[in-house]
Amino acid sequence: MDPLKALADAERKPYWLDTPARPEPLKRLIGNTRADLVVVGGGFSGLWTALMAKERDPGQDVVLLEGRRIGWAATGRNGGFCMATLTHGLPNGIDRWPQDIGRLERMGVENLDEIEQTLRRYDVDCSFERTGELHVATEPWQLDDLSGHLDLIRDLGLDYVPMDQEQVRAEVNSPTYLGGLWERSGCAMVDPARLAWGLREACLKVGVRIYERSPVRSLDDNGVTIDLRTPYGVARAARVALGTGVFPPLLKRLKHFLVPVYDYALMTEPMSEAQLASVGWHNRQGVGDSGNQFHYYRLTDDNRILWGGYDAVYYNGGQVKQEYEQRDETFVKLAGHFYDTFPQLSELSFTHRWGGVIDTCSRFSAFYGQAHGGRLAYAVGYTGMGVGATRFGANVMLDLLSGERTERTELAMVREKPIPFPPEPVRSGVIQFTRWSIAQADQHQGRRNLWLRTLDRMGLGFDS
Ligand SMILES: Cc1cc2nc3c(=O)[nH]c(=O)nc-3n(C[C@H](O)[C@H](O)[C@H](O)COP(=O)(O)OP(=O)(O)OC[C@H]3O[C@@H](n4cnc5c(N)ncnc54)[C@H](O)[C@@H]3O)c2cc1C
Numbered sequence: 001m002d003p004l005k006a007l008a009d010a011e012r013k014p015y016w017l018d019t020p021a022r023p024e025p026l027k028r029l030i031g032n033t034r035a036d037l038v039v040v041g042g043g044f045s046g047l048w049t050a051l052m053a054k055e056r057d058p059g060q061d062v063v064l065l066e067g068r069r070i071g072w073a074a075t076g077r078n079g080g081f082c083m084a085t086l087t088h089g090l091p092n093g094i095d096r097w098p099q100d101i102g103r104l105e106r107m108g109v110e111n112l113d114e115i116e117q118t119l120r121r122y123d124v125d126c127s128f129e130r131t132g133e134l135h136v137a138t139e140p141w142q143l144d145d146l147s148g149h150l151d152l153i154r155d156l157g158l159d160y161v162p163m164d165q166e167q168v169r170a171e172v173n174s175p176t177y178l179g180g181l182w183e184r185s186g187c188a189m190v191d192p193a194r195l196a197w198g199l200r201e202a203c204l205k206v207g208v209r210i211y212e213r214s215p216v217r218s219l220d221d222n223g224v225t226i227d228l229r230t231p232y233g234v235a236r237a238a239r240v241a242l243g244t245g246v247f248p249p250l251l252k253r254l255k256h257f258l259v260p261v262y263d264y265a266l267m268t269e270p271m272s273e274a275q276l277a278s279v280g281w282h283n284r285q286g287v288g289d290s291g292n293q294f295h296y297y298r299l300t301d302d303n304r305i306l307w308g309g310y311d312a313v314y315y316n317g318g319q320v321k322q323e324y325e326q327r328d329e330t331f332v333k334l335a336g337h338f339y340d341t342f343p344q345l346s347e348l349s350f351t352h353r354w355g356g357v358i359d360t361c362s363r364f365s366a367f368y369g370q371a372h373g374g375r376l377a378y379a380v381g382y383t384g385m386g387v388g389a390t391r392f393g394a395n396v397m398l399d400l401l402s403g404e405r406t407e408r409t410e411l412a413m414v415r416e417k418p419i420p421f422p423p424e425p426v427r428s429g430v431i432q433f434t435r436w437s438i439a440q441a442d443q444h445q446g447r448r449n450l451w452l453r454t455l456d457r458m459g460l461g462f463d464s
Contacts, residue, residue, distance in 0.1 A: 003333060004333050006350055007266075009349065010350040010353045015351070015354070016076055016192055016193035017071075022193070026210050028213050028230070029065060029233035029235060032235075032236065033235050033236070034061070034370045035235060036062065037050075037060060037401070038228055038241075040228065040240065041065075041066065041242065041245065042065075042066025042070075042210065042212065043069075043245055044387060044391070047064070047070070048393075048394035049394040052356050052394055052398060054206040056398060065214045066210065066212045067247070068080075069158055069212055071280075073245060076196055077265075077354055078192050081385075082128070082195075083110040083387065084109045084111065084388060086107060086392050088463070089364075090105070090153070093365070100413065103411070104251055107392065108229065108389075109185070109186065111392045115388060119198065122205065124199070124201070125194065125198065126192075126194035126198050127190060132186065133286040134182050135290055136287060138177060138290070138291070139178070141446035142290035143415060160181055160183050161184060161414045163180040163181065164180060165178050165179055167180070170280065171280060172281050174279075174341045174342060189284070214230040214231075214233070216230055217230065226372060226375060228240065239375050239401045240377075241401065242377070242379065242380070243380075243390070243397075246358065248320070253371075254380060256423075257380075257417065257418055258380060259360050259421055259427070260358070260359070261358045261383075262313040262324050262355050262464050263355055264355040265309060265334075265354060266338070266352065268304050268305045268307070268338075269304060269351050270303050270304050271304070271348065275345055277295075281299060286298040293439060295310050295334075296309045305342075306350070308334070311330040311333065313327065314428070314431045314462075318427060326353070351364075358382075359381045360462070361380075361381030361383055362461065362464065363419070364463045365382070365383065367381045368388065368397065374401070374403065377396075379393030379397050379443060384464040392408070434461070434462045436450065437451050438452070
């Protein structure tokens with residue numbers, strides 16, 4: 001189908017949030033309150049922090065302040081790939097922390113197992129399916145990348161299955177596939193909005209006080225406690241955890257390390273049985289292709305296909321703006337790529353199109369830290385892979401606030417910071433040139449130009 005026609009009736013809003021299951025907003029913070037811990041941000045990061053704080057110590061008073069609605073931002077509009085990786089994928093982890101990679105992979109799988117157990121414990125229905133992820137190659141050079149770490153994968157005892165062209169097409173039938181690697185237990189598919197709302201329910205059940213539509217405008221340290229000021233009230237906290245993603249940070253130093261990158265997705269109408277049969281997909285894995293600019297796609301529980309990624313857009317000036325959540329140029333490109341991948345689905349059209357903002361940092365995996373004499377902790381910079389990893393980051397924040405030394409706090413990944421981005425306007429120039437170079441590499445068999453090779457050597461990059 002012509003992409004423009006296929007998009008003609010697509011709603012301009014995130015599919016996952018467009019449901020009557022979305023709970024009514026909770027009340028605003030009005031007046032003054034005190035708490036042992038105040039968590040700022042009602043995405044996965046803040047929700048996990050609040051829930052696990054109560055689980056660690058049910059006696060403490062925990063408040064969560066969300067500026068808008070629970071899960072409205074990246075948390076409620078992502079691909080729903082809930083991954084074990086804590087390092088934005090195995091290759092990035094091997095490059096940056098080779099000495100810790102075995103431990104990081106083990107901790108990541110434990111984190112994913114514990115997410116699954118938590119959902120069972122609180123009876124959260126978010127269509128959690130532990131299907132794994134199928135990494136597919138659509139160009140010959142990508143086959144080399146996929147087989148690059150097989151020895152280490154075997155040594156680490158990870159459950160990956162290499163596949164040739166015939167095997168991968170037997171899983172998901174696309175004429176574009178040349179081979180693949182099925183990471184079988186390291187990823188689950190979820191409905192991210194229902195996961196966020198389920199965590200919200202769990203938080204309320206254990207006694208977290210959640211205030212929505214309560215943006216924290218300022219943070220004042222008065223030596224012993226910290227005052228968090230919202231438009232209609234103040235929360236006085238003994239400890240503060242920031243799970244505020246890429247939004248203007250309450251801790252100024254964070255702005256040097258984070259840039260807002262917009263990622264876009266489409267949702268198709270549900271497939272008929274015949275259409276589903278034409279793609280196979282019996283094991284319902286999430287799928288990611290392997291270019292530097294990559295697509296991610298997956299089935300929903302009513303057999304729609306979510307199709308996203310490829311363009312990772314940085315808007316010069318680095319602002320977070322609602323108008324950036326729609327980008328027709330990208331939607332048309334994504335729709336065209338969808339039909340190239342699945343020509344047998346040429347009659348399928350799209351019901352939703354949307355974008356969301358990602359907290360990109362130069363090392364791609366989250367970074368952690370403390371301020372205000374150790375009474376405030378933060379975890380940000382998940383760079384497009386935070387659905388699962390935010391729970392690990394929440395545990396790191398709670399470890400740091402408690403002053404405990406744990407296996408998590410001793411990791412080099414937790415102790416080190418990424419390299420900061422240069423200030424604007426240099427920042428925009430550098431990022432746009434890097435994006436251009438990445439697109440060039442994809443068009444030239446993955447060959448990286450001098451600029452990308454220099455960044456690689458410095459451990460720097462741009463991703464989503
Ligand atoms: C289109 C898209 C697709 C993605 N796909 C995937 C995927 O498939 N798998 C994956 O792992 N990751 C994916 N991601 C990334 C993932 O969604 C994020 O890493 C994750 O949701 C981050 O959660 P968070 O809580 O840190 O941030 P957010 O979800 O951004 O939440 C931050 C919250 O903090 C609140 N806040 C900020 N400042 C304040 C303040 N001053 N006062 C009060 N509240 C404040 C905001 O309102 C917001 O609700 C995707 C992201 C996008 C946009």
